[in-house]
Amino acid sequence: xxxxxxxxxxxxxxNHKLRITPVRQQVLGLFMGKPHALSHSDIxxxxxxxxxxxxxxxxLTSFVDKGLVHKIPAENGVVRYALCxxxxxxxxxxxxxxxxxxxxxxxxxxxxxxxxxxxxxxxxYTFTDMNYLATGTCKNCNKAQH
Amino acid sequence: xxxxxxxxxxxxxxNHKLRITPVRQQVLGLFMGKPHALSHSDIxxxxxxxxxxxxxxxxLTSFVDKGLVHKIPAENGVVRYALCxxxxxxxxxxxxxxxxxxxxxxxxxxxxxxxxxxxxxxxxYTFTDMNYLATGTCKNCNKAQH
DNA sequence: AACTAATTTGCAACATTGTTGCAAATAGAC
DNA sequence: GTCTATTTGCAACAATGTTGCAAATTAGTT
Numbered sequence: 001x002x003x004x005x006x007x008x009x010x011x012x013x014x015n016h017k018l019r020i021t022p023v024r025q026q027v028l029g030l031f032m033g034k035p036h037a038l039s040h041s042d043i044x045x046x047x048x049x050x051x052x053x054x055x056x057x058x059x060l061t062s063f064v065d066k067g068l069v070h071k072i073p074a075e076n077g078v079v080r081y082a083l084c085x086x087x088x089x090x091x092x093x094x095x096x097x098x099x100x101x102x103x104x105x106x107x108x109x110x111x112x113x114x115x116x117x118x119x120x121x122x123x124x125y126t127f128t129d130m131n132y133l134a135t136g137t138c139k140n141c142n143k144a145q146h
Numbered sequence: 147x148x149x150x151x152x153x154x155x156x157x158x159x160x161n162h163k164l165r166i167t168p169v170r171q172q173v174l175g176l177f178m179g180k181p182h183a184l185s186h187s188d189i190x191x192x193x194x195x196x197x198x199x200x201x202x203x204x205x206l207t208s209f210v211d212k213g214l215v216h217k218i219p220a221e222n223g224v225v226r227y228a229l230c231x232x233x234x235x236x237x238x239x240x241x242x243x244x245x246x247x248x249x250x251x252x253x254x255x256x257x258x259x260x261x262x263x264x265x266x267x268x269x270x271y272t273f274t275d276m277n278y279l280a281t282g283t284c285k286n287c288n289k290a291q292h
Numbered sequence: 293a294a295c296t297a298a299t300t301t302g303c304a305a306c307a308t309t310g311t312t313g314c315a316a317a318t319a320g321a322c
Numbered sequence: 323g324t325c326t327a328t329t330t331g332c333a334a335c336a337a338t339g340t341t342g343c344a345a346a347t348t349a350g351t352t
Binding site for chain 3: 020021040041053054057077079122
Binding site for chain 1: 219231246249260264265267268271272275276277278280283288
């Protein structure tokens, strides 16, 4: 099997000040190959060659820290991760997009292209981050039912 | 110690087709006494008389099923629960309010009184539930800093 | 007040998810 | 190739959530 995404991954990791290691390249490759968010166990089951559970946790943590991926907690408590688009960095995550969790296929997508209205908080509250999670049925699953 | 909330709790439980038991009365009492959301471990530590961990899980599950409380997953994966206002039932939960998680005190509040804009999803997607989670600093903690 | 059926509880055991410390291996810079 | 800081694997642990089953309890009925 050829590592056709090798070059891209490496550059991305370097850009985020992360050392190039096999786990990181593979995990990043998974994210780039899938349109939806991945949980720790998704990743653990998909990786070729066995890496330690702990290593995967630490890989994900470092990715979040360096602004490469963001965390998406689902309603049932499952935590997933998805690639950040562009504006995220070590300093801060900026995710004003909606996360969509499909009840049929169970997958979580980032809906980048829909407008997100601004929510005004009450007096005295300040906020650093806003998270939108929609639950329902996704395009594919709706089509499948028809 | 007097059970001063006994009457209220009992009625609420009956209204939601739940049998009246000591755990349920106490857990419901906790929710009614606190303005913020509670996690399983919050509840476990606060209850007087020791009830089994499993029983508390099942109590919370039954409350959610019957539309008495709703689940609020935080960004770090911690799951909390808060009382539903009124319109929730066994059939469906309707929570178009914002959940606010304070990074300073760690508490989660339901902000009922702020307007929540409608989000329009892309073609093909249908949604049943929308969840807003803001992270930042709450009124009290902002005041404390000043 | 006693009887009964269905629900709920406690216990034990287990599964999953996430964390920490430390020695060995590795990446990147010289 | 050498050196240093980072990363990995392992082991152990902590926290969170689930399941099966027997005993206890609730609420309705006589």
